[in-house]
Amino acid sequence: MNTYSQVATLSNTVLMWVFGIVCIGVILMSLLLWYHWTRYNMKDPVISFAQIVYFLGLFILLFITLTLLL
Amino acid sequence: MVLDDNETILLYVRKHWILFVVHVAPLFFLALLPIIFPALIDIFLPQSLERFQDAGWALYFMWLTILWVWGFLLWTEYYLDVWILTDRKIISADQKSLFNRQMSTLELEKIQDISIEVNGFIETMFGYGTIRVQTAGEVRKFALEDAYHPEEAKQIIMGTQEKVREDILKRQSAYIRDGIGY
Numbered sequence: 001m002n003t004y005s006q007v008a009t010l011s012n013t014v015l016m017w018v019f020g021i022v023c024i025g026v027i028l029m030s031l032l033l034w035y036h037w038t039r040y041n042m043k044d045p046v047i048s049f050a051q052i053v054y055f056l057g058l059f060i061l062l063f064i065t066l067t068l069l070l
Numbered sequence: 071m072v073l074d075d076n077e078t079i080l081l082y083v084r085k086h087w088i089l090f091v092v093h094v095a096p097l098f099f100l101a102l103l104p105i106i107f108p109a110l111i112d113i114f115l116p117q118s119l120e121r122f123q124d125a126g127w128a129l130y131f132m133w134l135t136i137l138w139v140w141g142f143l144l145w146t147e148y149y150l151d152v153w154i155l156t157d158r159k160i161i162s163a164d165q166k167s168l169f170n171r172q173m174s175t176l177e178l179e180k181i182q183d184i185s186i187e188v189n190g191f192i193e194t195m196f197g198y199g200t201i202r203v204q205t206a207g208e209v210r211k212f213a214l215e216d217a218y219h220p221e222e223a224k225q226i227i228m229g230t231q232e233k234v235r236e237d238i239l240k241r242q243s244a245y246i247r248d249g250i251g252y
Binding site: 011015018019022025026029030032033036037040044046047050054057058061062064065068069 | 082132136
């Protein structure tokens with residue numbers, strides 16, 4: 001393994017770790033948000049719409065990140 | 071939820087959206103920062119960032135994901151801080167942060183006075199201010215700061231309160247007329 005591939009492997013490993021940590025944080029925060037939206041929604045359809053936008057946007061962002069990583 | 075059966079929600083009173091925009095605007099700057107910063111490096115040290123391109127974009131999208139979640143946290147704090155007017159009462163949900171929430175209710179027939187305050191140029195231009203509700207026999211005041219269209223909200227609350235009082239009077243009249251309790 002030459003120096004360049006060692007650096008590349010290390011970089012990918014570190015990036016995957018960072019991505020994993022970000023994913024765990026995002027999941028925890030999403031659960032917290034989802035709890036608030038379902039518990040205090042006060043029959044408001046705007047919150048249901050926001051939920052869809054949030055999870056759709058999150059899916060797109062994580063999908064692009066994963067595509068760039070792999 | 072503190073709504074009774076058959077209770078109807080008539081109005082949501084929230085803080086003005088401009089306050090949410092003020093809170094969320096720095097996130098747009100933070101979203102652009104990782105693009106501006108390498109662009110500056112590229113000007114002074116050309117081609118020094120080329121081999122980090124893929125990793126850089128991956129990190130940038132992770133950063134955008136964090137900002138996305140952060141933005142919705144701010145929106146949730148803004149949106150769940152609300153007064154809800156029903157046909158029976160006002161529910162005040164004071165969302166200070168995600169882990170700090172106070173809820174209180176006020177029966178409409180107990181309202182003694184509603185006042186609004188619009189202070190300064192910005193509040194006047196954007197049409198927001200503070201609504202205060204004083205209840206009979208209680209020192210405690212209900213207040214919603216930076217409420218959107220406070221004058222309209224006041225009119226609707228007073229109109230609903232009037233209806234509630236009329237209903238109570240009708241029920242009392244019927245009670246006396248029918249002789250129940252004699």
